[in-house]
Amino acid sequence: MAETRYMTINMGPQHPATHGVLRLLLELDGEYVVKATPMIGYLHRGVEKLAEEQTYHRFIPFTDRLDYTAGMSNNLAYVMAVEKLLGIEVPKRAQYIRVALAEFQRIAAHLIWLGTHALDIGAMTVLFYTFREREKVLNILEHVSGARLTPSYMRIGGLAEDVPENFETLSMEFVETFPEYIDGYETLLTKNPIWLERTKGVGILSREDALNYGVTGPTLRGSGVKWDIRKQFPYSSYEDFEFEIPVGTTGDVYDRYLVRLEEMRQSNRIIKQVITNMPSGEIITDDPMISLPSKEQVYNNIEALIRHFKLESSGFEPPEGEVFFSAENPKGELGFYVVSDGSAMPFRIKIRNPSYFNLAALPKMIEGCLIADVISVIGSIDIVLGEIDK
Amino acid sequence: MDYHEMVDLLKERFPGAIKGYKIFREELTVEVDRMSLIPVCTFLHDEEPFKMDVLTDIAGIDYGVGESPRFGMVYQLTSTDHVFRMRVKISFEEGDEVESVTGIWKSADWVEREAWEMFGINIVNHLDLRKLLLPEEFEGYPLRKDFPTKGYDFEGPVGT
Numbered sequence: 096m097a098e099t100r101y102m103t104i105n106m107g108p109q110h111p112a113t114h115g116v117l118r119l120l121l122e123l124d125g126e127y128v129v130k131a132t133p134m135i136g137y138l139h140r141g142v143e144k145l146a147e148e149q150t151y152h153r154f155i156p157f158t159d160r161l162d163y164t165a166g167m168s169n170n171l172a173y174v175m176a177v178e179k180l181l182g183i184e185v186p187k188r189a190q191y192i193r194v195a196l197a198e199f200q201r202i203a204a205h206l207i208w209l210g211t212h213a214l215d216i217g218a219m220t221v222l223f224y225t226f227r228e229r230e231k232v233l234n235i236l237e238h239v240s241g242a243r244l245t246p247s248y249m250r251i252g253g254l255a256e257d258v259p260e261n262f263e264t265l266s267m268e269f270v271e272t273f274p275e276y277i278d279g280y281e282t283l284l285t286k287n288p289i290w291l292e293r294t295k296g297v298g299i300l301s302r303e304d305a306l307n308y309g310v311t312g313p314t315l316r317g318s319g320v321k322w323d324i325r326k327q328f329p330y331s332s333y334e335d336f337e338f339e340i341p342v343g344t345t346g347d348v349y350d351r352y353l354v355r356l357e358e359m360r361q362s363n364r365i366i367k368q369v370i371t372n373m374p375s376g377e378i379i380t381d382d383p384m385i386s387l388p389s390k391e392q393v394y395n396n397i398e399a400l401i402r403h404f405k406l407e408s409s410g411f412e413p414p415e416g417e418v419f420f421s422a423e424n425p426k427g428e429l430g431f432y433v434v435s436d437g438s439a440m441p442f443r444i445k446i447r448n449p450s451y452f453n454l455a456a457l458p459k460m461i462e463g464c465l466i467a468d469v470i471s472v473i474g475s476i477d478i479v480l481g482e483i484d485k
Numbered sequence: 486m487d488y489h490e491m492v493d494l495l496k497e498r499f500p501g502a503i504k505g506y507k508i509f510r511e512e513l514t515v516e517v518d519r520m521s522l523i524p525v526c527t528f529l530h531d532e533e534p535f536k537m538d539v540l541t542d543i544a545g546i547d548y549g550v551g552e553s554p555r556f557g558m559v560y561q562l563t564s565t566d567h568v569f570r571m572r573v574k575i576s577f578e579e580g581d582e583v584e585s586v587t588g589i590w591k592s593a594d595w596v597e598r599e600a601w602e603m604f605g606i607n608i609v610n611h612l613d614l615r616k617l618l619l620p621e622e623f624e625g626y627p628l629r630k631d632f633p634t635k636g637y638d639f640e641g642p643v644g645t
Contacts, residue, residue, distance in 0.1 A: 136619060306565065309540055451595065
């Protein structure tokens with residue numbers, strides 16, 4: 096009687112298909128995965144510790160560097176958490192602009208995902224098309240914020256400055272043409288027999304498991320749970336816009352693919368509504384204790400200069416208390432648990448990073464799969480290690 | 486059912502285990518005795534009107550050296566059926582045992598490991614308690630308030 100022996104191999108941390116420095120310890124029975132253990136932490140920077148030594152404003156650039164494919168969305172989640180702690184309302188125009196930018200960022204992030212996911216599975220062409228459109232989105236974001244990946248554009252109470260004059264025309268140009276491009280990607284993949292073979296019935300996560308493992312975002316919706324923070328706990332005026340929440344049926348890699356494609360269409364739809372209904376008015380709350388004055392005021396008005404100096408050097412002091420706020424990011428639910436002791440620096444910030452919880456469910460999805468499927472499952476949960484490792 | 490009624494229900498069901506509650510910015514925080522964490526969480530997970538089927542996050546907290554209680558754990562719970570959230574909070578001293586909730590929610594696995602390595606919280610009945618984000622040989626608990634941000638071995642920039 097031959098004894099059963101498993102072979103242990105390391106996938107990563109320098110493997111291109113693990114999307115960053117992720118190491119997977121795989122125990123294999125032939126080509127089948129018996130046990131998988133993800134090893135993370137190679138990028139750990141201690142962001143939560145650093146937060147305790149910054150004023151609330153100064154932490155904004157750190158959030159850009161969590162999920163570096165979705166800087167705007169991270170900014171939004173963080174500033175909204177602090178605004179909730181302060182109990183302030185942001186002007187309508189700022190809320191609308193925030194929604195438009197967050198949706199642009201979702202499209203950009205999903206385009207990276209689609210390109211690299213297809214590349215992992217062997218369909219190289221898609222990458223060139225998706226990065227072409229992503230470039231257009233990033234150009235718009237750069238035009239608005241001055242940066243492509245790390246915008247730091249949002250401020251507590253509003254935005255750093257108003258959008259440039261031609262923002263609406265640029266956005267409309269993109270929004271009008273983008274649905275055709277999505278159809279284009281679909282012609283490459285949706286009915287492609289190789290794609291179907293590699294994705295259908297692979298990496299199935301049931302509805303119950305998805306909830307129990309705390310999986311969020313497209314991965315959760317792929318498993319058939321109609322749960323989207325934008326609908327369930329609307330923030331930043333999301334209740335003003337019409338959009339659908341796509342859900343999958345079986346919870347396999349293919350379903351997650353379909354969900355994300357449809358999400359891009361819905362994001363496109365939201366941006367269109369934002370641009371057509373854009374209200375005019377202020378872009379930052381007029382609260383001298385909290386919001387930074389505009390650059391123009393700082394240069395021309397001594398009180399504004401003092402206020403700017405005071406806010407930048409010592410910050411503001413929110414009331415004592417604790418809040419949890421989460422936003423629907425491209426990867427899932429990004430939450431910030433902020434504890435304030437009444438001083439100018441947060442007492443504790445805990446980041447609820449979506450990729451981290453999605454990755455924790457990876458062993459559940461790949462155990463029993465073929466080793467080649469591991470690649471397609473990792474691609475389908477769309478992880479960013481910068482966020483997982485904090 | 487509003488927050489006050491929910492807390493009353495919990496108090497009735499677990500006499501003495503609910504140490505207090507707070508409502509801040511329309512968020513409910515219930516303070517639970519450390520020893521009753523598992524029964525309370527099981528109840529919240531299984532029973533109406535809660536049905537908290539998702540554990541969104543767990544945060545460890547260090548209240549500072551010399552504070553009593555020194556540490557806390559905060560469980561963010563979400564109910565997808567009833568679309569609401571609440572927080573369960575426990576407080577304890579260094580070395581006190583905290584039962585793992587991985588038996589109720591699998592999502593607790595990594596976050597509990599993180600609380601264990603970052604704060605030195607003594608989590609028991611966790612099946613796989615290993616370092617997660619830190620290197621295996623790392624000593625100390627970086628998120629504690631008495632841990633210097635630059636680390637113990639930092640001697641300043643070269644040349645100073």
